[in-house]
Amino acid sequence: DSGVTQTPKHLITATGQRVTLRCSPRSGDLSVYWYQQSLDQGLQFLIQYYNGEERAKGNILERFSAQQFPDLHSELNLSSLELGDSALYFCASSVGTAGNTIYFGEGSWLTVV
């Protein structure tokens, strides 16, 4: 158990819909990272927040957004969903901002039908 908690574990939704994925980092960690894992793209970095502020950005689509709240939990919002958005979405956390040693949650499996 990494200490990173993600909900929900699985969800199925229709194209065009919007979903929110939630993440609680390890106790004491200030940085939260979101990664997407798909069969064709592998593990891809989406975005990082540190202590409530956006810190680094990867290949995150404009239809996706994230935020980190004062209690340090984070949410990833995925809107106007397409079939190709079906993937595993992982949250990870670390103490500092560097991102060079991060611990992953168990992931949220999103299926868009």
Next chain:
Amino acid sequence: GQQLNQSPQSMFIQEGEDVSMNCTSSSIFNTWLWYKQDPGEGPVLLIALYKAGELTSNGRLTAQFGITRKDSFLNISASIPSDVGIYFCAGHRGANAGGTSYGKLTFGQGTILTVHP
């Protein structure tokens, strides 16, 4: 897209055998990490390497950070059935990444390990 070349893509070995996998890049990384992922689970950090030439062990696992900073390898000795899973290398550029990519890890494609009892 991904910039790390991880090999082999898959391995089928007998219990007790040693395993070696590696990752290469055309770019320099300042940190190399190795993760293991079981089906339906998130990647679990096995070993982190922070210095070129560093050799680090974690039980039966040994990993090295290449001198050129463009490669890393992971060895597993005396494999057991619970070693089955997908192993990923990941690189972190640190300050070389530039401001908006500083926190980013770049992952290899993964090595699928199967261990036959």
